[in-house]
Amino acid sequence: xxxxxxxxxxxxxxxxxxxxxxxxxxxxxxxxxxxxxxxxxxxxxxxxxxxxxxxxxxxxxxxxxxxxxxxxxxxxxxxxxxxxxxxxxxxxxxxxxxxxxxxxxxxxxxxxxxxxxxxxxxxxxxxxxxxxxxxxxxxxxxxxxxxxxxxxxxxxxxxxxxxxxxxxxxxxxxxxxxxxxxxxxxxxxxxxxxxxxxxxxxxxxxxxxxxxxxxxxxxxxxxxxxxxxxxxxxxxxxxxxxxxxxxxxxxxxxxxxxxxxxxxxxxxxxxxxxxxxxxxxxxx
Amino acid sequence: xxxxxxxxxxxxxxxxxxxxxxxxxxxxxxxxxxxxxxxxxxxxxxxxxxxxxxxxxxxxxxxxxxxxxxxxxxxxxxxxxxxxxxxxxxxxxxxxxxxxxxxxxxxxxxxxxxxxxxxxxxxxxxxxxxxxxxxxxxxxxxxxxxxxxxxxxxxxxxxxxxxxxxxxxxxxxxxxxxxxxxxxxxxxxxxxxxxxxxxxxxxxxxxxxxxxxxxxxxxxxxxxxxxxxxxxxxxxxxxxxxxxxxxxxxxxxxxxxxxxxxxxxxxxxxxx
Amino acid sequence: xxxxxxxxxxxxxxxxxxxxxxxxxxxxxxxxxxxxxxxxxxxxxxxxxxxxxxxxxxxxxxxxxxxxxxxxxxxxxxxxxxxxxxxxxxxxxxxxxxxxxxxxxxxxxxxxxxxxxxxxxxxxxxxxxxxxxxxxxxxxxxxxxxxxxxxxxxxxxxxxxxxxxxxxxxxxxxxxxxxxxxxxxxxxxxxxxxxxxxxxxxxxxxxxxxxxxxxxxxxxxxxxxxxxxxxxxxxxxxxxxxxxxxxxxxxxxxxxxxxxxxxxxxxxxxxxxxxxxxxxxxxxxxxxxxxxxxxxxxxxxxxxxxxxxxxxxxxxxxxxxxxxxxxxxxxxxxxxxxxxxxxxxxxxxxxxxxxxxxxxxxxx
Numbered sequence: 001x002x003x004x005x006x007x008x009x010x011x012x013x014x015x016x017x018x019x020x021x022x023x024x025x026x027x028x029x030x031x032x033x034x035x036x037x038x039x040x041x042x043x044x045x046x047x048x049x050x051x052x053x054x055x056x057x058x059x060x061x062x063x064x065x066x067x068x069x070x071x072x073x074x075x076x077x078x079x080x081x082x083x084x085x086x087x088x089x090x091x092x093x094x095x096x097x098x099x100x101x102x103x104x105x106x107x108x109x110x111x112x113x114x115x116x117x118x119x120x121x122x123x124x125x126x127x128x129x130x131x132x133x134x135x136x137x138x139x140x141x142x143x144x145x146x147x148x149x150x151x152x153x154x155x156x157x158x159x160x161x162x163x164x165x166x167x168x169x170x171x172x173x174x175x176x177x178x179x180x181x182x183x184x185x186x187x188x189x190x191x192x193x194x195x196x197x198x199x200x201x202x203x204x205x206x207x208x209x210x211x212x213x214x215x216x217x218x219x220x221x222x223x224x225x226x227x228x229x230x231x232x233x234x235x236x237x238x239x240x241x242x243x244x245x246x247x248x249x250x251x252x253x254x255x256x257x258x259x260x261x262x263x264x265x266x267x268x269x270x271x272x273x274x275x276x277x278x279x280x281x282x283x284x
Numbered sequence: 285x286x287x288x289x290x291x292x293x294x295x296x297x298x299x300x301x302x303x304x305x306x307x308x309x310x311x312x313x314x315x316x317x318x319x320x321x322x323x324x325x326x327x328x329x330x331x332x333x334x335x336x337x338x339x340x341x342x343x344x345x346x347x348x349x350x351x352x353x354x355x356x357x358x359x360x361x362x363x364x365x366x367x368x369x370x371x372x373x374x375x376x377x378x379x380x381x382x383x384x385x386x387x388x389x390x391x392x393x394x395x396x397x398x399x400x401x402x403x404x405x406x407x408x409x410x411x412x413x414x415x416x417x418x419x420x421x422x423x424x425x426x427x428x429x430x431x432x433x434x435x436x437x438x439x440x441x442x443x444x445x446x447x448x449x450x451x452x453x454x455x456x457x458x459x460x461x462x463x464x465x466x467x468x469x470x471x472x473x474x475x476x477x478x479x480x481x482x483x484x485x486x487x488x489x490x491x492x493x494x495x496x497x498x499x500x501x502x503x504x505x506x507x508x509x510x511x512x513x514x515x516x517x518x519x520x521x522x523x524x525x526x527x528x529x530x531x532x533x534x535x536x537x538x539x540x541x542x543x544x545x546x547x548x549x550x551x552x553x554x555x556x
Numbered sequence: 557x558x559x560x561x562x563x564x565x566x567x568x569x570x571x572x573x574x575x576x577x578x579x580x581x582x583x584x585x586x587x588x589x590x591x592x593x594x595x596x597x598x599x600x601x602x603x604x605x606x607x608x609x610x611x612x613x614x615x616x617x618x619x620x621x622x623x624x625x626x627x628x629x630x631x632x633x634x635x636x637x638x639x640x641x642x643x644x645x646x647x648x649x650x651x652x653x654x655x656x657x658x659x660x661x662x663x664x665x666x667x668x669x670x671x672x673x674x675x676x677x678x679x680x681x682x683x684x685x686x687x688x689x690x691x692x693x694x695x696x697x698x699x700x701x702x703x704x705x706x707x708x709x710x711x712x713x714x715x716x717x718x719x720x721x722x723x724x725x726x727x728x729x730x731x732x733x734x735x736x737x738x739x740x741x742x743x744x745x746x747x748x749x750x751x752x753x754x755x756x757x758x759x760x761x762x763x764x765x766x767x768x769x770x771x772x773x774x775x776x777x778x779x780x781x782x783x784x785x786x787x788x789x790x791x792x793x794x795x796x797x798x799x800x801x802x803x804x805x806x807x808x809x810x811x812x813x814x815x816x817x818x819x820x821x822x823x824x825x826x827x828x829x830x831x832x833x834x835x836x837x838x839x840x841x842x843x844x845x846x847x848x849x850x851x852x853x854x855x856x857x858x859x860x861x862x863x864x865x866x867x868x869x870x871x872x873x874x875x876x877x878x879x880x881x882x883x884x885x886x887x888x889x890x891x892x893x894x895x896x897x898x899x900x901x902x903x904x905x906x907x908x909x910x911x912x913x914x915x916x917x918x919x920x
Contacts, residue, residue, distance in 0.1 A: 220406060
């Protein structure tokens with residue numbers, strides 16, 4: 001009855017118009033332009049599939065696409081492996097300490113992506129902190145080539161995206177009722193089994209949210225690979241940027257953009273299907 | 285949750301290992317950023333750590349470069365406008381979402397959050413095509429609106445979370461005690477939302493201030509600070525960037541700490 | 557605050573008020589005349605419509621049919637802020653960003669009172685609730701009982717002629733609740749406004765009210781003073797909802813005013829039976845006495861044998877549940893005088909009650 005009364009009281013004043021500015025803004029500057037990308041990719045000026053055929057024509061594009069997906073998946077997996085224990089630690093440390101640790105995770109997350117990529121140049125470059133240090137210590141004579149390698153791309157991308165995984169997992173973990181874990185222990189589960197059968201499945205929602213966000217963001221990366229990667233490490237984002245800023249081929253750039261979007265959505269949907277399948281078979 | 289609520293699979297050794305792991309992870313996340321700061325005070329043309337002698341050479345170089353300063357000002361005032369617009373629109377939207385019930389509401393919610401989770405390069409490409417068609421390339425208003433769309437998820441999420449904890453009987457209490465709906469909003473709802481809105485404003489500011497990709501595509505000739513840093517990084521790496529980076533890191537540290545503490549305060553106050 | 561400061565209470569009239577949410581009728585044909593200055597309690601389980609009735613006086617809900625009058629004038633078109641009604645909410649609803657003073661001053665500010673007048677009135681109101689020293693505290697810095705008193709001061713500071721209270725003690729623990737009941741009694745003696753109190757706690761209702769309106773499923777079940785409600789429940793719902801009661805089934809035995817009590821297999825007669833044919837009788841546990849060995853039963857009293865099935869020891873009182881010959885249970889209560897010893901389970905007893913203490917109930 002209380003519910004009904006609240007519903008009633010709320011609907012008595014219409015607040016729908018409050019949503020109008022955001023809806024207009026999103027349609028005008030988000031929905032409509034995305035539709036334009038689709039249209040641009042198939043009109044030149046009449047209907048054409050030329051841009052898509054061009055993608056298929058030269059192996060470079062599909063190779064780059066495959067690498068983009070591969071890099072994004074590996075980065076996502078690394079973020080999970082590194083971030084999950086950290087989130088657990090954060091969720092279960094004393095609350096006073098937690099506030100500070102939380103801020104230490106937030107700081108890198110909110111620092112400009114450019115600055116974070118740049119900081120790796122300072123650390124790993126030919127004249128970077130590590131090389132100079134090693135040379136001064138006499139351990140090496142010539143600087144090591146650490147910058148502009150695939151490894152550095154992973155190092156930097158994981159560092160940039162990791163806080164997201166930590167925060168999404170933390171958000172779910174903090175809400176898990178510890179009584180459930182204790183109940184499992186009292187009912188005879190070992191520490192490990194209580195974790196595997198009770199805690200981990202409950203925290204999976206945070207993992208999957210974090211993984212999806214990180215994967216999507218990783219797919220669109222181009223700043224970091226351009227700054228710290230080698231020529232072989234370019235991602236689809238870099239190709240799109242080149243098409244816009246150098247070749248100015250809007251139709252082709254749009255086709256590449258849609259390819260990127262389609263690949264992203266496909267992987268995310270596959271991931272979700274797998275998660276759902278895991279859940280529905282978990283009890284067997 | 286309380287520390288004593290530890291479910292107990294972490295023995296003493298485990299908990300030490302955990303702490304060590306967390307510290308290592310923090311070093312990984314933070315050390316590159318922290319190293320930039322001493323490097324920025326170096327004297328040498330080449331990056332050096334620790335710097336052989338301390339100087340403000342690269343800070344002078346930054347402050348005496350009119351291009352850099354102009355780009356910084358441009359980014360700053362654009363970020364301020366974006367922050368104000370995103371906060372107002374986001375707060376209004378969160379209020380609207382909390383007070384309406386309709387089919388497809390979660391769809392709208394997803395739509396509002398989408399700019400945050402779509403690959404940004406695609407969003408930038410879409411805006412480039414739109415502005416190209418509207419002959420608006422290089423328009424400041426265009427960049428501002430684009431940044432508002434990008435920042436909007438933050439105010440909507442933060443204010444919605446605060447509103448979820450808001451006891452609507454407070455508004456009823458205000459009405460029965462003699463306040464009109466407008467005065468209830470001004471005297472009760474708005475002061476309640478103020479910390480959350482302020483936190484939103486800070487986060488929105490940084491979304492715009494640090495944003496590179498959209499600016500790169502749609503601003504045409506003029507520079508924002510990230511654009512300028514980007515072009516410098518691609519040409520030649522001058523330690524002036526280290527000075528800029530150190531300044532930005534310091535600003536981010538202060539701003540994000542303030543924003544996060546405000547957000548926490550907003551939530552903690554609601555819990556009472 | 558002295559009585560002279562306060563306007564006298566207003567009358568509140570519900571005229572055939574109905575309210576539905578979609579298909580659900582939460583209030584049906586609700587008519588009630590509340591006298592000026594009366595302390596009236598709406599008592600019922602959740603879903604009985606009592607809160608709905610209160611929210612319609614406040615203006616948070618509109619009646620779907622009927623009308624509500626304050627002092628004879630319809631308030632249907634007035635928004636809450638123009639009804640001049642005070643209200644105390646269950647979870648205090650103090651504004652978290654204002655200190656105690658500003659919370660209490662809020663209704664006066666909304667009425668554009670002068671700063672001087674605000675100060676005077678707030679101080680008086682805080683004095684009334686014994687919180688004069690707490691004006692500068694924030695709501696988070698005072699206890700639950702104190703918050704409730706601030707909420708009370710805030711609701712009466714602008715001298716409303718009607719004060720609504722929605723389960724105001726619901727969030728407090730038992731000890732504090734009893735203390736606050738005494739406080740509310742004191743307030744009502746000092747300020748003369750009409751008070752309408754909503755609760756599901758029959759103890760509160762009996763302690764505080766001039767009149768109690770027992771509600772169930774959106775309808776009025778019984779209206780009466782606390783004694784009347786307790787001693788003469790009008791129907792089975794009232795009998796079971798208020799206090800503890802034994803309900804025994806009646807079978808007519810042919811003659812008007814004569815029945816057989818099914819569980820006891822004993823005749824029962826009542827000359828006063830009018831209205832709908834009674835189906836049951838109720839008898840309070842404290843009205844059932846145990847006959848000591850050899851003690852004669854009172855003239856006309858109904859006596860029966862039973863075995864003790866359960867014992868609840870309360871210190872001053874012992875509550876027993878005894879099994880009758882046919883297997884049904886009957887509750888009775890003994891005050892512990894010096895000589896009474898606690899009985900044992902399975903002990904056989906003879907119980908008795910006076911027919912005059914039993915109340916005839918039509919099935920409801």
